[in-house]
Amino acid sequence: MNAASFIPLLLALALSPLLLGxxxxxxxxxxxxxxxxxxxxxxxxxxxxxxxAVYSRTTTWIFRAGxxxxxxxxxxxxxxxxxxxxxxxxxxxxxxxxxxxxxxxMRFFTVTAALDTGSSFEGIGASREVFFSAxxxxxxxxxxxxxxxxTSTLSLSTMFGSISGxxxxxSGPVLALVxxxxxxxxxxxxxxxxxxxxNTHLELTMIHEVMxxxxxxxxxxxxxxxxxxxxxxxxxxxxxxxxxDTGNVWLNLLSAIGGILVVAxxxxxxxxxxARLRLVIVPxxxxxxGALAVVAFLLxxx
Amino acid sequence: xxxxxxxxxxLLLGAVAMLLLSRFDQNxxxxxxxxxxxxxVLGCIPAIQVLMGGATERFHFxxxxxxxxxxxxxxxxxxxxxxxxxxxxxxxxxxxxGYLRSWEGKRSLGPIWFFYSLLVLGMVLVLLARNAVLFLxxxxxxxxxxFFLVTFEHERQSVREAxxxxxxxxxxxxxxxxxFFLLLARETGSMDFNVWAEQGIHTQGLxxxxxxxxxxxxxxxxxxxxxxxxxxEAHPAAPSHVSALMSGVMIKTVIxxxxxxxxxxxxxxxxxxxxxxxxxxxxxxLGVLFxxxxxxxxxLLAYHSVENIGIIALGLGVGLLGMSTDLPMLMVLGFGGxxxxxxxxxxxxGLLFLGAGAVVHGTGTKEIDQLGGLLKRMPxxxxxxxxxAVAICGLPPLNGFVSEFLIFFxxxxxxxxxxxxxxxxxLTVIAGLALIGGLAVACFTKAxxxxxxxxxxxxxxxxxxxxxxxMRLPMLLLAGGCVGIGLLAPVVVGxxxxxxxxxxxxxxxxxxxxxxxxxxxxxxxxxxTLTFLLVAVMLILVRHGLxxxxxxxxxxxxxxxxxxxxxxxxxxxxxFAQPLTDLFxxxxxxxxxxxxxxxYFPAEASLKTxxxxxxxxxxxxxxxxxxxxxxxxxxxxxxGNVQLYILYxxxxxxxxLVWKFR
Numbered sequence: 001m002n003a004a005s006f007i008p009l010l011l012a013l014a015l016s017p018l019l020l021g022x023x024x025x026x027x028x029x030x031x032x033x034x035x036x037x038x039x040x041x042x043x044x045x046x047x048x049x050x051x052x053a054v055y056s057r058t059t060t061w062i063f064r065a066g067x068x069x070x071x072x073x074x075x076x077x078x079x080x081x082x083x084x085x086x087x088x089x090x091x092x093x094x095x096x097x098x099x100x101x102x103x104x105x106m107r108f109f110t111v112t113a114a115l116d117t118g119s120s121f122e123g124i125g126a127s128r129e130v131f132f133s134a135x136x137x138x139x140x141x142x143x144x145x146x147x148x149x150x151t152s153t154l155s156l157s158t159m160f161g162s163i164s165g166x167x168x169x170x171s172g173p174v175l176a177l178v179x180x181x182x183x184x185x186x187x188x189x190x191x192x193x194x195x196x197x198x199n200t201h202l203e204l205t206m207i208h209e210v211m212x213x214x215x216x217x218x219x220x221x222x223x224x225x226x227x228x229x230x231x232x233x234x235x236x237x238x239x240x241x242x243x244x245d246t247g248n249v250w251l252n253l254l255s256a257i258g259g260i261l262v263v264a265x266x267x268x269x270x271x272x273x274x275a276r277l278r279l280v281i282v283p284x285x286x287x288x289x290g291a292l293a294v295v296a297f298l299l300x301x302x
Numbered sequence: 303x304x305x306x307x308x309x310x311x312x313l314l315l316g317a318v319a320m321l322l323l324s325r326f327d328q329n330x331x332x333x334x335x336x337x338x339x340x341x342x343v344l345g346c347i348p349a350i351q352v353l354m355g356g357a358t359e360r361f362h363f364x365x366x367x368x369x370x371x372x373x374x375x376x377x378x379x380x381x382x383x384x385x386x387x388x389x390x391x392x393x394x395x396x397x398x399x400g401y402l403r404s405w406e407g408k409r410s411l412g413p414i415w416f417f418y419s420l421l422v423l424g425m426v427l428v429l430l431a432r433n434a435v436l437f438l439x440x441x442x443x444x445x446x447x448x449f450f451l452v453t454f455e456h457e458r459q460s461v462r463e464a465x466x467x468x469x470x471x472x473x474x475x476x477x478x479x480x481x482f483f484l485l486l487a488r489e490t491g492s493m494d495f496n497v498w499a500e501q502g503i504h505t506q507g508l509x510x511x512x513x514x515x516x517x518x519x520x521x522x523x524x525x526x527x528x529x530x531x532x533x534x535e536a537h538p539a540a541p542s543h544v545s546a547l548m549s550g551v552m553i554k555t556v557i558x559x560x561x562x563x564x565x566x567x568x569x570x571x572x573x574x575x576x577x578x579x580x581x582x583x584x585x586x587x588l589g590v591l592f593x594x595x596x597x598x599x600x601x602l603l604a605y606h607s608v609e610n611i612g613i614i615a616l617g618l619g620v621g622l623l624g625m626s627t628d629l630p631m632l633m634v635l636g637f638g639g640x641x642x643x644x645x646x647x648x649x650x651x652g653l654l655f656l657g658a659g660a661v662v663h664g665t666g667t668k669e670i671d672q673l674g675g676l677l678k679r680m681p682x683x684x685x686x687x688x689x690x691a692v693a694i695c696g697l698p699p700l701n702g703f704v705s706e707f708l709i710f711f712x713x714x715x716x717x718x719x720x721x722x723x724x725x726x727x728x729l730t731v732i733a734g735l736a737l738i739g740g741l742a743v744a745c746f747t748k749a750x751x752x753x754x755x756x757x758x759x760x761x762x763x764x765x766x767x768x769x770x771x772x773m774r775l776p777m778l779l780l781a782g783g784c785v786g787i788g789l790l791a792p793v794v795v796g797x798x799x800x801x802x803x804x805x806x807x808x809x810x811x812x813x814x815x816x817x818x819x820x821x822x823x824x825x826x827x828x829x830x831t832l833t834f835l836l837v838a839v840m841l842i843l844v845r846h847g848l849x850x851x852x853x854x855x856x857x858x859x860x861x862x863x864x865x866x867x868x869x870x871x872x873x874x875x876x877x878f879a880q881p882l883t884d885l886f887x888x889x890x891x892x893x894x895x896x897x898x899x900x901x902y903f904p905a906e907a908s909l910k911t912x913x914x915x916x917x918x919x920x921x922x923x924x925x926x927x928x929x930x931x932x933x934x935x936x937x938x939x940x941x942g943n944v945q946l947y948i949l950y951x952x953x954x955x956x957x958x959l960v961w962k963f964r
Contacts, residue, residue, distance in 0.1 A: 102834065133743070
């Protein structure tokens with residue numbers, strides 16, 4: 001750990017809300033609209049932090065703990081994620097397991113906070129959230145196992161560091177399959193189309209948004225910010241695996257930031273050209289993602 | 303060793319005293335619990351000494367039983383299992399004092415405390431016995447004592463049936479163990495465990511037969527799928543502190559037995575590891591799926607024991623693969639993860655069963671769909687149950703994460719340092735553990751969310767009251783244990799050094815190096831989780847700062863404009879689990895009976911889901927029915943006449959004598 005390790009964290013803190021803006025502008029472009037300002041999420045966060053709050057009489061401290069634990073998880077996870085070939089603040093063998101475990105904790109408390117309201121809408125969202133994430137979890141870990149096996153290391157920082165042009169030439173198909181898997185996991189974990197639709201107007205059809213329906217004010221700002229961070233971190237996971245080391249620190253950083261924006265644009269494009277899948281189809285997508293990762297692992301063994 | 307013998311003597315005396323004294327005084331729970339607590343404290347001292355590096359202690363005593371000898375030994379492996387066994391026994395006993403209070407005066411509590419002490423004694427003896435006859439004797443003591451504890455409320459038909467299933471299952475398992483021990487004895491000419499460990503089995507075929515016998519024999523008691531049928535019956539039927547003890551530590555004696563058996567059998571071939579991984583995966587995944595589909599809180603927890611035994615089996619499988627491929631890192635991580643999960647499961651499953659008991663005690667029901675909103679009425683129980691729920695899901699910063707971390711670590715490490723089929727089997731461990739973890743989150747958000755959060759679903763809840771202090775204290779201590787092991791992970795894993803040395807037959811230095819690299823990783827995990835906790839505390843302060851002097855209002859839950867919501871409209875346990883139970887229906891066979899609403903003004907509609915145990919319904923029931931039909935042909939032998947039975951015995955003895963001296 002050195003001073004440079006703080007750059008990934010600071011970049012995530014500063015730039016993550018931008019990603020939501022990029023996604024929305026991409027979608028607006030496809031729809032022929034002008035769209036929101038790129039910095040809309042920053043404005044929303046600022047506005048929410050100024051407000052008071054309204055709590056349901058049904059709720060308990062669990063409801064208030066949900067957003068706090070969610071944001072604490074996102075902030076801690078940001079310290080575990082290397083960026084632009086700079087190592088993370090906390091890097092050690094099997095650090096990705098702590099990364100995945102922390103997001104599991106966030107999910108646990110988001111879901112229980114939703115159930116705390118006693119609303120059946122939030123119950124629906126909670127039920128679907130645990131459903132999809134249970135299927136996304138194996139895909140994520142098998143993808144990471146493939147990467148570990150390819151690079152023969154067990155820490156995100158060293159894994160990303162050993163991605164080079166030569167490795168892409170040698171085992172390009174394996175890496176490509178892993179990246180596709182992770183892209184599907186990103187869409188599922190961050191509640192994007194084709195798994196979830198963040199912009200629907202109907203509570204019945206939402207997953208993540210409906211779970212946080214009752215949160216307001218600073219609590220909701222925490223949730224919004226942790227969602228932005230989570231998207232940034234999963235995008236950073238993909239970018240870290242995809243981009244080879246250029247040997248130059250600044251070039252690495254710039255290309256990583258560019259890469260993350262590309263991932264955001266891709267999410268926007270997917271959302272523009274696809275409809276949300278029917279709920280019964282989503283498991284097939286997620287199991288399919290897991291199967292791709294298994295194929296990648298077997299290819300890598302051969 | 304003196305302290306251990308003293309502890310055992312106290313258990314025995316306490317048991318007998320309870321039986322004799324309960325005729326005169328009804329309220330003697332404190333005496334029964336007190337003797338267990340004293341015995342536990344006395345017994346823990348030598349066990350911890352041995353774990354910290356003390357010498358292995360032995361005690362021989364002539365015992366007039368053919369081939370038997372009262373030979374007990376406290377080595378690091380026994381000590382590792384002994385500590386959680388004694389601690390949970392003591393805590394569950396304290397809880398029992400509070401829990402049994404509602405029966406005081408209605409029935410004699412002497413027998414339940416008598417059998418409770420005997421169960422603890424049986425478990426201690428199982429862990430210490432080094433003679434096969436003594437081991438089987440202790441094993442039987444444990445089985446019989448727990449049978450009487452399960453059937454405490456024997457006036458209920460369902461309890462008697464559950465006890466019966468348990469009794470049959472445990473003895474079927476013992477039959478396999480008997481064969482296992484007899485084969486070993488014939489091969490080595492001794493009944494002494496230490497002789498077996500020294501000589502070892504050198505024929506591969508025989509070793510494999512023994513491995514399978516041990517797997518089935520012990521597995522029946524542990525609840526490996528599909529041998530698990532007794533768990534979901536017996537755990538809900540037993541009083542909650544007994545369920546906690548049985549699920550938390552009694553079934554762990556099986557893991558002890560398996561590991562002890564491995565030390566007799568020499569270097570394992572690869573397929574043993576694969577076998578254990580397959581067993582672990584089926585128990586883990588099916589266990590959590592069946593748990594997800596349950597509506598009975600204690601039944602749900604019972605299926606989770608099957609799941610956790612599966613996780614332990616996965617760890618053992620990884621360790622065995624390490625032994626076969628001679629990779630010490632894999633052995634250390636696999637066995638280390640399994641051993642630590644044994645302790646962790648004792649803590650959080652004990653905690654969860656005690657919490658479930660407090661819910662049953664407070665509300666009078668264990669139907670999840672009848673509950674709701676209990677957090678406001680039972681804040682202590684709810685908070686500790688939450689700790690247990692997060693821990694059992696294997697989430698940081700609690701102890702469940704640490705042991706699963708070790709097993710994952712082993713699987714990843716093996717995945718990069720081996721190739722071919724070993725790497726593929728380790729990949730299934732990774733995928734399986736991930737799926738189990740995800741499903742466990744689904745299951746415990748359901749269990750905690752539906753029971754403790756939202757609005758009360760029936761008037762059972764309005765009667766609810768918080769548990770008394772005798773019940774609360776053990777729950778708090780167990781929750782503290784879950785947090786403690788989570789935050790002191792490197793220290794606790796360091797304690798495994800001696801245990802792994804004695805199990806793995808490796809040089810202490812090899813174990814130390816591999817364990818050191820594990821604890822280094824765990825130290826970073828702890829740094830990460832401490833950072834998380836620190837950030838969370840800071841955010842609480844930030845939020846508090848932001849909301850002071852601002853309008854904070856209370857209102858109804860947002861219902862999309864609907865103004866008359868009722869508690870009936872909330873999501874229920876079945877609706878919460880429905881997407882997953884539907885997806886996995888081919889595996890668990892959930893049945894639904896639906897009455898659909900019809901017409902413009904539907905008056906009636908209902909939906910019921912049931913998930914009976916598939917292997918019980920499809921495998922054991924037909925099997926036992928056929929066996930009964932076949933055996934009933936012999937019923938003419940049974941005339942219910944004692945003299946006749948004595949004649950049978952005499953005749954059998956005569957035939958045997960003639961056969962022997964012919």
